[in-house]
Amino acid sequence: MAAVHTLARRAARAALSKTCLGTRALHARVGTGIGPRRLQACNGLGALSALPPGRGDIPRARETFFNKQLFPSTHLYSTMTIRPKQYLISVDVGTTSTRAIVFDDAAEAVLTHQTEYEQIYPHPGWHEQRLEDLIGTVHECLEGVAAKLKDKGISKDQIPAMGITNQRETTCVWSRSTGKPLHNAVVWPDTRNTVTVRLLSLKSAQGADALKERTGLPLSTYFSGTKLRWLIDNVDAVSAAHEADDLMFGTVESWVLWNLTGGLDGGVHLSDVTNASRTLLMNLKTRAWDPECLSFFGFRSSMLPRIVSNAEVYGTVATGAFAGLPIAGMIGDQQAALVGNKCVEQGSAKNTYGTGAFMLFNTGHDIVPSNYGLLTTAGYQAGPDAEPVYALEGSIAVAGSSIQWLRDQLELITSASEVGELAAKVKDTGGVYFVPAFSGLFAPYWDDTAAGTIVGMTAYTNKCHIARATLEATCFQTRAILEAMAKDSKQMLKALRVDGGMTNSDICMQLQADILGIAVERPVMRESTALGSAICAGVGMGLFGWDLARPETLARVNVQGKTTFEPQIEESERAWRVRGWDRAVQRAMKWKEDDARATRTPETMARL
Ligand SMILES: Nc1ncnc2c1ncn2[C@@H]1O[C@H](COP(=O)(O)OP(=O)(O)OP(=O)(O)O)[C@@H](O)[C@H]1O
Ligand SMILES: [Mg+2]
Helix, strand or coil, rough: CCHHHHHHHHHHHHHHHHHHHHHHHHHHHHHCCHHHHHHHHHHCHHHHHHHHCCCCCHHHHHHHHHHHCCCCCCCHHHHHHCCCCEEEEEEEECCCCCEEEECCCCCCCEEEEEEEHHHCCCCCCEECCCHHHHHHHHHHHHHHHHHCCCCCHHHHHHHCEEEECCCCCCCEEECCCCCCCCEECCCCCCCCHHHHHHHHHEEEEEEEEHHHHHHHHCCCCCCCCHHHHHHHHHHHHHHHHHHCCCCEEEEEHHHHHHHCCHHHHHHHCCHHHHHCCCCCCCCCCCCCCCCHHHHHHHCCCCHHCCEECCCEEEEEEECCCCCCCCEEEEHHHHHHHHHHCCCCCCCCCCEEEEEEEEEEEEEECCCCCCCCCEEEEEEECCCCCCEEEEEEEEEEEECCHHHHHHHCCCCCCCCCCCHHHHCCCCCCCCCEEECCCEEEEEECCCEECCCCCECCCCCCCCCCHHHHHHHHHHHHHHHHHHHHHHHHCCCCCCCEEEEEEHHHHHHHHHHHHHHCCCCCEEEEECCCCHHHHHHHHHHCCCCCCCCCCCCHHCCCCCCCCCEEEEECHHHHHHHHHHHCCCCCCCHHHCCCCCHHHCCCCCHHCCCC
């Protein structure tokens, strides 16, 4: 890490000398007869962008000092900014695609490059991605962004840092000696490890809550620890590497960071506190790997990355268009969206509707245990010495992916936006409820034996009713989570901030407000996930005066306005519809219970 700090110091020094150079060039220009007024106007028009740019932020006092030296007899130094505009890059490695987005200091996304990767479904309930695709698309997006910078008149030197955000829990394993993947990534909704979870739950009198006090999580197919145990138990190459101490484990940010910083050639093996808090291995209080958890799973600690904060310089990009760029922010996608939505005060909350939907409620510095089926998780830690912020989380496994299912599997629609058009053609679902429990049910139900279920159909039912019921399903689950949050936190939200792909649908957001009975606020800027990691990178480099402990420092960030959806139905109708949903959930739950019982064979029990 000392080397990293030296690098950061060097970058800051270089920035300083470049800024002096820029100031000298400016001086020469003044000498050619452009008066102070004219110069200020030019500055406003961006004429100074032609000057040599600087990397890193120069404290304002020092900048003013240089101006005073150069323009002792003018008032220019008090109003002029000699620094070229600075930007941050965020790389968002989501479940379905990777995006690189360049943000300015007001969080406006100035350019973006996106690449999808293949989703691999080898068996029912299995979901994989190639590790090569995860890092390959990161390189592709970075090169794509670099190629577009010129068109925007932005120089690479105007980008002092990069942040990473990622799909969480997805489990990656690779070889320490060869650097090659030992298996495809097991993606977070994958439920192949149902038996593993069942067996692990039998190890403790607390059952699925065996590690809840330490980690804030129940034993579930969802988290990385149970996925990793499955890989070690079932894939020869992985178990041999574990045995030989050649195994490296990481969630997606670890794999991406290790590769970006050089891989076998000096790559750093780190995980940030938010991603680490989703493994069932990190102790929430100490924010370190918990020896009890490791022994519960039978894991070697040497395969684990080192846990770091969300905002600090981890290393620099080793190759490609951005070689040398410091990576200064790293945070799981849902926590990133919390930051990007500026939910940095205790009591604020957001819901992100992407592939799944995830509501996070900021509980400040308190670790609040849930009695109602929520997860207790790390929110963010804004630097190695910063006090961590925690959150309560309600996770919905299937949200936007249910719409992709309508498109790709049922072929009911040809694009996601059509779901809203169909839903708008009917005034209600005609009594139909769809519980899309494709990966069992997550919060607040936590039933891995639940199965996807459509109930209430009659000969009257048509595809419009199914489309509307699909949108409503995410809204009902969000309501169940909000109720659990109100009980756990003893606070009821007055409005819900939302973002993510599904929020593009106005009808979906109106249904959400109707089903919740509170206002739903949708910002214009909905790339909150990417923005959150850019903010972390800014904080990690000490840029723009951003400080997550002082929300006022983010006043200029993400203020492009919002649309508010107000509830439009009576309480009695809402209660009636919610009762219907609750009954539908009961029909979906425990559907695969017999499959689970069948797994308790003497052979599987012997593995314990
Ligand atoms: N107009 C729309 N109406 C309803 N759903 C939509 C609409 N547009 C996109 N979606 C849904 O939003 C989802 C994509 O959202 P988003 O881009 O936020 O996800 P993502 O970031 O790719 O997710 P992840 O990070 O998990 O990969 C898709 O599953 C899609 O079905
Ligand atoms: Mg996303």
